[in-house]
Ligand SMILES: NC(=O)c1ccc[n+]([C@@H]2O[C@H](COP(=O)([O-])OP(=O)(O)OC[C@H]3O[C@@H](n4cnc5c(N)ncnc54)[C@H](O)[C@@H]3O)[C@@H](O)[C@H]2O)c1
């Protein structure tokens with residue numbers, strides 16, 4: 001994950017930050033590993049699951065460098081397992097939430113958090129789909145530009161929270177996948193977006209925070225993924241190819257291609273010396289034909305679901321721990337190939353320059 | 355591109371094949387390199403461009419291993435530059451076409467080819483979008499199951515050609531990208547599909563031929579790509595993110611993910627021990643929301659085109675030879691990471707066992 005610059009010469013960043021992690025499931029433990037490995041921030045965690053300590057002891061070491069020991073992180077006070085949300089929030093400069101994906105949980109959590117933390121605390125949610133504006137919609141004011149005079153303490157708190165909350169949407173598993181979609185609400189201040197961006201950039205973990213300008217269902221990555229998935233399900237449903245064949249097609253073509261360059265850059269290449277305009281002029285008709293012919297299955301229909309579930313289960317069985325391990329090793333290798341590609345692009349691959 | 359088995363112990367395959375390549379543009383020269391490097395077939399090429407020889411001398415060496423010399427391939431007769439289509443077809447056992455992408459060209463070419471080649475010759479088209487049934491639609495019979503009696507020579511030739519033509523659709527650049535979509539028409543015999551599959555598998559170049567069961571606009575890979583691209587253009591048009599930001603999102607998330615496992619396998623992981631069914635149950639509602647909200651831009655509209663072209667050109671300029679070189683190096687690295695992942699999955703990464 002690290003860049004090609006000299007490492008180990010400067011201390012890890014963020015010694016003054018105190019991060020509160022709420023929810024230590026798949027995403028939470030992975031973020032925990034990221035913060036512990038690449039920053040020197042203190043981390044307090046809260047999750048009401050009764051097996052929290054065993055869970056962290058079991059999973060966290062798989063994500064940490066082998067030189068780092070969980071027990072000693074706890075004994076030196078870099079990692080605190082807390083019995084209540086209030087305790088976890090005590091010294092927080094950043095609260096990062098990855099609890100259950102439902103509006104009720106998110107709203108209730110923020111109502112409590114903003115009572116416990118300082119009014120400057122950064123508020124981040126890992127949600128895959130609940131925009132920041134929705135997560136604070138329940139608070140007393142709905143428009144912080146038109147506070148009643150004199151404002152109540154609740155009003156001030158709500159308005160301030162709305163300015164500080166943004167989505168920091170990771171891609172699973174966050175300790176490996178470089179993407180972080182930063183999605184502010186219309187109320188979030190630009191300074192909060194900048195802070196989140198600089199936090200992750202300073203980690204030098206290879207993470208790539210990208211700011212999304214407007215809230216939209218699925219943000220960007222999941223949105224594109226779900227839309228490709230719809231067509232893939234349609235093709236299975238129509239018998240054009242099986243689920244496994246479609247997976248093989250994607251793995252042998254679009255995956256490697258988009259790991260190297262996104263759709264705009266890649267199709268810009270496709271237009272030769274006329275760039276993307278040339279591509280659209282040459283191939284536009286074929287693209288239009290596909291768009292007109294695209295599948296329109298819906299989630300209300302069960303027939304296609306049965307087909308794709310059956311074919312997928314048949315092809316792969318249920319995922320094993322070993323499957324996940326192989327996947328993660330592969331993901332690391334691709335991310336490394338990307339970093340090498342960037343290095344070559346910057347330095348001209350031994351031909352000097354830059 | 356090579357597998358992990360011991361190499362160099364067996365001679366290169368296909369010594370008895372004689373391949374005729376029609377059209378030596380981007381795809382043609384890349385396929386030429388593939389055949390010359392990984393098979394011992396003889397290759398004859400035909401392209402009316404006046405600079406054919408210079409073009410091949412300039413581009414082919416970039417794709418060949420440095421030990422292979424174009425002039426000596428020509429002098430030993432493994433590579434023949436032909437002055438006419440007829441001459442190129444003389445000894446053909448396989449004709450592979452990658453000329454201009456228009457129906458008129460494809461139909462005219464096959465009309466000629468089937469007069470020049472033996473009735474057993476395999477016929478492959480690299481087209482991105484013109485199905486095999488369309489490429490031979492103009493020939494005298496339309497249904498080879500109902501030949502008039504006695505059939506004419508033309509009827510017999512047409513019927514036989516329809517049984518032998520299939521699409522072998524590569525992904526650019528074919529000498530690197532593993533995908534080959536084999537798309538038979540309803541007339542193509544299963545034996546022809548098997549032959550194409552075994553041809554590419556025997557190369558041991560890492561290529562992965564995948565049979566598509568039914569002709570459809572864009573086959574599978576381009577179809578999925580065009581549909582994701584539509585949504586990407588919609589998001590640019592709506593100002594959710596810029597073309598460059600969307601490229602970065604895809605490169606940091608979906609690209610690496612899909613390089614490691616296609617959408618069905620990956621979403622099967624997402625459902626934990628309930629597999630893809632669990633995933634659909636948990637996330638189905640969010641997916642459905644994105645599907646309902648998907649963009650519906652069309653190719654008739656120019657406003658979004660101007661936006662995406664401007665942003666793409668602004669971000670990247672026009673592609674340079676160096677850009678292509680960096681892309682190709684990166685693609686090779688990702689394909690290598692895939693092969694390593696497969697090796698680990700097969701052999702358990704040093705833990706022994708299949
Ligand atoms: N899994 C993914 O691929 C993925 C990717 C990106 C974002 N996300 C988002 O991250 C969040 C968590 O997802 P996950 O996959 O880690 O889920 P998970 O079910 O693995 O983890 C959720 C955790 O929240 C805990 N929890 C329950 N009630 C709580 C409470 N009151 N306070 C604190 N913690 C509580 C649970 O005990 C559990 O450990 C969701 O919002 C999800 O949309 C998930």
Ligand SMILES: NC(=O)c1ccc[n+]([C@@H]2O[C@H](COP(=O)([O-])OP(=O)(O)OC[C@H]3O[C@@H](n4cnc5c(N)ncnc54)[C@H](O)[C@@H]3O)[C@@H](O)[C@H]2O)c1
Pocket residue numbers: 270376377378379380381382400401402403451452453454455456480481482483523524525526
């Ligand atoms: N470029 C891609 O990304 C890509 C990918 C997959 C498939 N394809 C398909 O491959 C085919 C070729 O595409 P390309 O990108 O190589 O195009 P190209 O324009 O680079 O090459 C086409 C070649 O055909 C030659 N040609 C013209 N008239 C001819 C004739 N009468 N006989 C023989 N050759 C003739 C041209 O001189 C040129 O060299 C098309 O059908 C295309 O759809 C292209």
